Amino acid sequence: MRLIENDILTKDVLDWKGMHLFHFMASSCSQKTRICLNLKNIDWTSHHLDLGKGDNYSEYYLGINPRGLVPTLIHDGEVHIESNDIIVLLDERFPERKLVPQIQKDKIVDLLRHEDDLHLDLRTLTFRYTHPRGKEPRSKETLQNYRNRGSGQVGGEIDEAKERELKFWETAADVGITDDAIRISTNKFRAAIDELNDLLTDNKNLMGEEITVLDIAWVIYLNRLVRCGYPLERLHPRVNTWFNSLRMLPEFNNELVVPPEVQKAVDQNHERQRLDGTTLVEVAGL
Ligand SMILES: N[C@@H](CCC(=O)N[C@@H](CS)C(=O)NCC(=O)O)C(=O)O
Missing domain, CATH: 3.40.30.10 (Glutaredoxin)
Incomplete structure (x- = not known):
């Protein structure tokens, strides 16, 4: 846009x-x-x-x-x-x-829209299942700045996406990322990944032989989900094989490396969750 x-x-x-x-x-x-x-x-x-x-x-x-x-x-x-x-x-x-x-543009744009609709679900899982972000991931002062600054408009119209963002952070600060929110978001991803599985039945990549932007978008999402503890290999083995084949290409891998201190914090978070019985698999009942 x-x-x-x-x-x-x-x-x-x-x-x-x-x-x-x-x-x-x-x-x-x-x-x-x-x-x-x-x-x-x-x-x-x-x-x-x-x-x-x-x-x-x-x-x-x-x-x-x-x-x-x-x-x-x-x-x-x-x-x-x-x-x-x-x-x-x-x-x-x-x-x-x-x-x-x-020739595939309309379909790709349509499927990318569906991917974008899941963005706040990805954030929901990320903020609980990668490294801990504290009780108030964006402070009141930060959100006040966000509210007050900028034109607040996109394409000349009041931007509703900004309200949606503010609501996300305010809810996160008020009630945290609840088990219910985790279940809802995970189920949406599970259904979406089943659709990817169908696309891969006869194809090397999601839209056929060649890599398209749709493959890129989904490899990124799946990479995050796996880092959160989503059992991709167990639930969607075919998607997992395709994901790994692209994930390791240098053009992808170079952008997805995680600094060791960040990975350490994620591992510690997962260890704590294992002890508490609150891993993604347990909370979402996977
Ligand atoms: N639909 C937007 C989503 C962009 C988005 O939410 N970006 C995240 C990072 S992946 C962000 O800027 N978050 C702001 C924050 O965490 O404060 C897009 O595809 O560009």
Whole structure:
């Protein structure tokens, strides 16, 4: 989705030349975008934000992306948000290695929409089953900044996605990530992965022989789910085999490495959950 000038308060980016990406190392949507850039050999300038430190809620960044989310792509002064729109746009502008075959475009866009609908479910599982984020993952002060800064509009319209984001963080602070929320989100993923299994029945990759953006998007999600303790191999062996074949390619692997201290915190979290009987498998009844 390309923003219009009125959506953008940090006007200097409108004069930027070349390809710039605002992203966060560990963000799934950023990883997806970076893998596309890698596969297409596109040169880009990195603007790294640390979401844990709230860099995405600065006046500067909310002036660029009123949703306060990563990634944001700036291409010759055009500001684009929403990772799925960005990867489809990159494929149109850099067709050398096609990742959205024209003939499959409508179906891919439709399936990507379904993937994006599950994004808050992925966040729900992440915030309980990777490293612990504390009782209030985004403080009241941070959320107040988020509410007040930026134009609050996308495409000239009041942005409802921002309200949805605020609600997510306020609920997380109020009641935490509940067992019910874990069950609901996990069941949605289980059903979605069963659909991937059907797509892989006769195909090497989700849309056929070649890798498309849909494969990239789902490898990223599955990578996160497996890190949360989702038993992919046991529940969906065919999907697991396909996932591992792509996950280990250097263009993917380079974007998915986890720093040892972060992995240690995840392992400790899982150990605690095993002792308490609150692993993902136990809570979701898998
Ligand atoms: N639909 C959006 C979702 C973007 C999104 O939620 N990004 C996450 C990181 S994966 C984010 O920026 N979260 C903000 C935060 O954690 O404060 C997209 O695909 O770009």
